[in-house]
Amino acid sequence: MMELTTSIVLLMSAFYGSTSPTIYMAAAGASEATTSVKAQKLNSNSKNSIDYQSILLEEYIKQYFKDDPALIEVAKCESTFRHLGKNGDVIRGIANNKDVGVMQINEIYHEKTAEKLGIDIHTLEGNMAYAKWLYKREGLQPWNSSSKCWSKAVSKIDIDSKILAKAN
Numbered sequence: 001m002m003e004l005t006t007s008i009v010l011l012m013s014a015f016y017g018s019t020s021p022t023i024y025m026a027a028a029g030a031s032e033a034t035t036s037v038k039a040q041k042l043n044s045n046s047k048n049s050i051d052y053q054s055i056l057l058e059e060y061i062k063q064y065f066k067d068d069p070a071l072i073e074v075a076k077c078e079s080t081f082r083h084l085g086k087n088g089d090v091i092r093g094i095a096n097n098k099d100v101g102v103m104q105i106n107e108i109y110h111e112k113t114a115e116k117l118g119i120d121i122h123t124l125e126g127n128m129a130y131a132k133w134l135y136k137r138e139g140l141q142p143w144n145s146s147s148k149c150w151s152k153a154v155s156k157i158d159i160d161s162k163i164l165a166k167a168n
Helices: 002-016 052-064 069-079 107-116 124-138 141-167
Strands: 023-027 033-037
Touching (some): 069 124, 069 141, 107 124, 124 141
């Protein structure tokens, strides 16, 4: 439950701009936790400002895909861990504007299937959930066009996994 609560807080922080490291959590019952996030607005004109929203979103994505680390590398390459643009709209691909969101899911090829699964690829959660589903079915093939960016890191992940498996 704590992991879910932390994920929710991180996600809320990514969208609502919490830059405060102070996160208050209180138990509301045996199975619930109440969270409140103290929001502060960043001074984006400051030379020393840090984009906390991006950092928190990146951590949320890494946590979400912790069991599929190749997808972390794909997210890094496809969107640099961004889901929304500065205007608040879902980011779209540069080479193909039908690619949407943090995982750059193509609307033409995948939107109908996602809808049948009850997934909205335009939301952060839906985009990542569909990417995970797609990865389980097709591996990294749907993101092959960006493989020059992620393939070396993914190869290292595969090698490290094999070494760990042999050690156990």
